[in-house]
Amino acid sequence: MVDKPGSTKGKAIPINWNKIPWWAVIVAAIFLFIINAVITNPSYLDTLSFLSGYTMWITRGAVTGVVLTIVITIVAYVITLVIGLIMGLARLSKNPIIYTIATLYVEIARGVPMLVLLLYVSFVGIPMVISWTNSLGAAMLTWTWLPGFLHGFAQALVDYNIRNVSEIVRGVIGLSIGYGAYSAEVFRAGIQSIEKGQMEAARSLGMSYFQAMRFIILPQAIRRILPPLGNDFIALLKDSSLVSALSVQELTMLGRQNVARTFRTFETWNMVALLYLIMTFALSFLVRQIERRMSIEHR
Amino acid sequence: MNTGKNIDLNEDAIIQIRNVYKSFGTIEAVNNVSLDVHRGEVVVIIGPSGSGKSTLLRCINHLENIDKGSVVVDGIPLSSKANINKVRAEVGMVFQQFNLFPHLSVLENVMISQRVVRKRSFAEAERIALDLLEKVGIPDKAANYPGQLSGGQQQRVAIARALAMQPKIMLFDEPTSALDPEMIKEVLDVMLDLAKEGMTMAVVSHEMGFVRAAADRIVFMDHGWVIEETTPYDLFENPKEERTRQFLSKILH
Numbered sequence: 001m002v003d004k005p006g007s008t009k010g011k012a013i014p015i016n017w018n019k020i021p022w023w024a025v026i027v028a029a030i031f032l033f034i035i036n037a038v039i040t041n042p043s044y045l046d047t048l049s050f051l052s053g054y055t056m057w058i059t060r061g062a063v064t065g066v067v068l069t070i071v072i073t074i075v076a077y078v079i080t081l082v083i084g085l086i087m088g089l090a091r092l093s094k095n096p097i098i099y100t101i102a103t104l105y106v107e108i109a110r111g112v113p114m115l116v117l118l119l120y121v122s123f124v125g126i127p128m129v130i131s132w133t134n135s136l137g138a139a140m141l142t143w144t145w146l147p148g149f150l151h152g153f154a155q156a157l158v159d160y161n162i163r164n165v166s167e168i169v170r171g172v173i174g175l176s177i178g179y180g181a182y183s184a185e186v187f188r189a190g191i192q193s194i195e196k197g198q199m200e201a202a203r204s205l206g207m208s209y210f211q212a213m214r215f216i217i218l219p220q221a222i223r224r225i226l227p228p229l230g231n232d233f234i235a236l237l238k239d240s241s242l243v244s245a246l247s248v249q250e251l252t253m254l255g256r257q258n259v260a261r262t263f264r265t266f267e268t269w270n271m272v273a274l275l276y277l278i279m280t281f282a283l284s285f286l287v288r289q290i291e292r293r294m295s296i297e298h299r
Numbered sequence: 300m301n302t303g304k305n306i307d308l309n310e311d312a313i314i315q316i317r318n319v320y321k322s323f324g325t326i327e328a329v330n331n332v333s334l335d336v337h338r339g340e341v342v343v344i345i346g347p348s349g350s351g352k353s354t355l356l357r358c359i360n361h362l363e364n365i366d367k368g369s370v371v372v373d374g375i376p377l378s379s380k381a382n383i384n385k386v387r388a389e390v391g392m393v394f395q396q397f398n399l400f401p402h403l404s405v406l407e408n409v410m411i412s413q414r415v416v417r418k419r420s421f422a423e424a425e426r427i428a429l430d431l432l433e434k435v436g437i438p439d440k441a442a443n444y445p446g447q448l449s450g451g452q453q454q455r456v457a458i459a460r461a462l463a464m465q466p467k468i469m470l471f472d473e474p475t476s477a478l479d480p481e482m483i484k485e486v487l488d489v490m491l492d493l494a495k496e497g498m499t500m501a502v503v504s505h506e507m508g509f510v511r512a513a514a515d516r517i518v519f520m521d522h523g524w525v526i527e528e529t530t531p532y533d534l535f536e537n538p539k540e541e542r543t544r545q546f547l548s549k550i551l552h
Contacts, residue, residue: 197396
């Protein structure tokens with residue numbers, strides 16, 4: 001058979017050196033270097049074992065390190081989405097009180113640095129709320145007309161101590177409040193981006209405002225805001241390192257402890273950075289997959 | 300014109316609009332309009348753009364909040380939230396821009412309100428939806444998404460979607476204005492069928508073919524006022540008002 005002109009059969013396909021994603025090659029090389037180090041170098045293996053939370057789990061049965069970072073991120077993100085949806089809807093409310101409360105929240109939470117917000121929520125906000133519920137419980141116990149079945153509840157309010165709220169819970173609440181404000185704006189913008197006619201059509205079919213939101217507006221809005229919501233997820237994962245300031249033993253905190261324990265600064269921070277990178281890469285891959293599936297399912 | 304329909308003019312009108320005012324800022328869109336539509340009647344509202352005809356139509360199912368006056372639909376005054384939802388379930392609306400739900404298939408578009416508002420079973424809603432798609436002539440597009448349909452097909456789905464609630468009244472807000480000329484007829488044919496079946500209809504449209512064939516009454520509006528209320532015959536043969544004559548001479552070429 002005679003090759004037609006232009007056919008590539010039997011010839012090397014020319015490589016376009018400009019099109020190779022060099023950044024990915026370099027990242028892969030770093031991965032390989034560190035994997036090799038972990039396998040061949042016992043001090044790297046020890047660092048990985050400590051940072052992943054394995055050592056602490058074996059010796060003390062405590063969830064720490066990478067595992068704790070993942071748990072904090074996921075729980076905080078779920079709460080963030082709930083706060084974001086509610087506050088996003090509230091920002092669109094025609095009721096001036098609801099609108100004002102939501103706007104106040106968004107502006108304050110976005111205006112304070114995340115680290116300061118975390119410290120404030122943990123050491124000012126939550127203790128304040130607990131002291132309020134303590135005094136509420138004490139007041140309830142003095143009400144003679146209080147139904148009997150609420151006595152136990154009132155007593156529990158009085159007994160609840162600020163020490164019962166762990167640093168992890170405080171960190172999760174702080175992160176959720178901070179990121180809830182960002183995602184509230186994302187939800188608001190997404191809902192506003194849906195044409196007015198969609199709500200009118202839904203309402204003209206007899207749906208209530210909430211039915212129209214649930215079945216018509218939000219399904220369309222969520223598809224549009226998936227990329228920014230995914231970004232928030234990744235940013236939240238990275239900012240979860242800030243809860244180390246509350247002495248929560250997540251990945252970054254364990255990094256510090258490992259340095260104090262072994263003086264292996266270089267290995268430790270290499271490994272911490274790498275573990276965060278792996279998590280964010282995996283997450284952005286996941287977000288891209290979800291986006292792609294949604295765009296195939298519905299055009 | 301005699302359509303052979305029995306419209307009982309002694310019965311209370313199914314739509315009673317009384318002294319309605321609506322303004323947007325300084326623009327007075329609807330000015331002291333009163334209008335009755337009886338059961339089975341087809342009323343067409345015409346007028347130049349910005350004359351308030353669409354706004355008046357949207358007042359009937361409270362998509363616009365009226366400033367003054369009253370609207371009573373099928374004996375229910377549009378006064379409370381609960382009443383508004385009740386009225387909306389009985390009044391179907393078709394929009395100029397179709398406003399189909401792009402994330403739902405054609406079949407789901409016609410089913411969703413039946414499931415959510417009427418609480419029908421899936422099987423029943425599906426059966427009604429398929430019957431209606433048959434009726435508007437596109438049963439083969441049930442599984443498609445709105446984005447894959449032509450304008451005329453989309454508008455017919457929109458009509459089927461409104462009919463799925465089994466409304467007592469249908470409102471049409473310039474249903475053919477956004478369509479290519481060759482698609483107008485397929486939508487008008489569906490509307491004519493509905494009119495023949497005795498559906499109560501309030502239509503904002505300049506399709507004079509439809510007016511001649513189906514309208515029982517014409518309302519001419521300008522600057523938010525009702526200028527003239529007449530029959531199609533009188534409108535074409537001897538319009539009383541000068542303003543109506545000017546308008547007709549412009550649209551009838």
